[in-house]
Amino acid sequence: DSGVTQTPKHLITATGQRVTLRCSPRSGDLSVYWYQQSLDQGLQFLIQYYNGEERAKGNILERFSAQQFPDLHSELNLSSLELGDSALYFCASSVNGGGRSPLHFGNGTRLTVT
Amino acid sequence: GESVGLHLPTLSVQEGDNSIINCAYSNSASDYFIWYKQESGKGPQFIIDIRSNMDKRQGQRVTVLLNKTVKHLSLQIAATQPGDSAVYFCAETRSGGYNKLIFGAGTRLAVHP
Numbered sequence: 001d002s003g004v005t006q007t008p009k010h011l012i013t014a015t016g017q018r019v020t021l022r023c024s025p026r027s028g029d030l031s032v033y034w035y036q037q038s039l040d041q042g043l044q045f046l047i048q049y050y051n052g053e054e055r056a057k058g059n060i061l062e063r064f065s066a067q068q069f070p071d072l073h074s075e076l077n078l079s080s081l082e083l084g085d086s087a088l089y090f091c092a093s094s095v096n097g098g099g100r101s102p103l104h105f106g107n108g109t110r111l112t113v114t
Numbered sequence: 115g116e117s118v119g120l121h122l123p124t125l126s127v128q129e130g131d132n133s134i135i136n137c138a139y140s141n142s143a144s145d146y147f148i149w150y151k152q153e154s155g156k157g158p159q160f161i162i163d164i165r166s167n168m169d170k171r172q173g174q175r176v177t178v179l180l181n182k183t184v185k186h187l188s189l190q191i192a193a194t195q196p197g198d199s200a201v202y203f204c205a206e207t208r209s210g211g212y213n214k215l216i217f218g219a220g221t222r223l224a225v226h227p
Contacts, residue, residue, distance in 0.1 A: 002157065033215075043158070043203065043217040056214045090157050100146045100165065100207075103215055105157035 003027065004106035006091050012112045018079040021109045025072055025093030031055070032074040033094070033103060034066055038087040049074060050097035081113045122201060124222040133191040135221045137204030142185060144206035148215065149178060149189045153200045161189070161202075191223075199225045 003026035013019055025032050034046040036059075045058035049068035060066075063081075068074045078085060088110050092103035127133045139147065145166035150158035162173045164180050164187075171178050177190040187204050201222050205215040 002159070004157070035217075042219050043205075045214055045216065048214060058214065092157075102148055102160045102163055104160060105150075107155070107157045 002104040002106060004091060004093050004104055006089075006106035006109050008109060009107070010110050010112075012114065013081060014114055015081055015083060017081050017113075018077065019081065019111065021076040021078070021089050021091075021111075023074045023076070023091030023093075023106060025074070025091075026104055029093035029095055029104070030072065031094045031097035032068055032072070033092040034060075034074070034076050035090045035092065035105075036087050037090060037108070043090070046076070048097065055097050078111070081111075083113050086111055086113045122220050122222045124224055126224045126226060127194050129194060129196060129225055129227050131194055133189075133194045133198070133223060133225075135189045135191075135202050135223065137187040137189075137218050137221075139185050139187055139204065139206045139218070140216070141206060141208065142182075143208045144216075146207050147178070147180060147187050148205045149176075149187075150203045150205060150217075151198075151200045152203065152220070158203060194223075194225050196225050196227065199223055 005024040007022045031050045033048045036044045046060040048056040063079050066076045088108045090108045092105040094101045148163040149161040152158045164171045164178045175192045179188045201220045203220045204218045207215050
């Protein structure tokens with residue numbers, strides 16, 4: 001068990017809808033990361049937060065947004081969903097946000113858009 | 115569980131043999147590397163890491179080798195067990211890169227009895 005908790009485990013929704021994915025980092029970790037994993041594209045970095053502030057952005061669509069709250073949990077909001085958004089979404093956390101520390105991943109949320 | 119990367123390269127080994135999984139990384143400025151193991155239906159699990167000032171690091175049954183000259187990373191698993199069957203990813207980042215890990219495509223390890 002990595003100590004990173006993600007909810008829900010599964011989410012099925014229709015195109016055009018909006019969903020929120022939630023992540024609780026490991027105790028003591030200040031940085032949270034979101035990754036998307038699809039069958040044909042591997043693990044793609046979306047966004048990173050450190051102690052409530054956005055630190056780095058990757059291939060995150062404008063329809064997606066995230067935030068990290070004062071208690072350090074994070075939410076990833078996906079809107080105007082399309083079929084291609086179906087994927088596994090992983091949250092990870094690390095002690096710091098400056099590199100050279102491993103990320104610890106949750107077990108993901110599987111999003112299915114129908 | 116869900117399958118990840120149905121078209122990944124696969125390494126098949128016999129139980130008890132040693133396994134070597136290779137990875138070519140892309141950025142010569144990368145100075146920190148991690149190997150992850152992902153089992154079906156689970157998130158990537160940290161195995162071992164190495165910094166660019168080292169060329170070898172050993173863990174429990176695993177060894178990571180780094181060759182910066184040719185930008186190559188390998189993971190050696192000794193006495194491979196059925197529980198080692200999973201997809202293995204290498205990941206790279208560089209200091210100042212805010213720990214933005216870039217993952218390789220992954221290799222599926224299949225261990226046969």
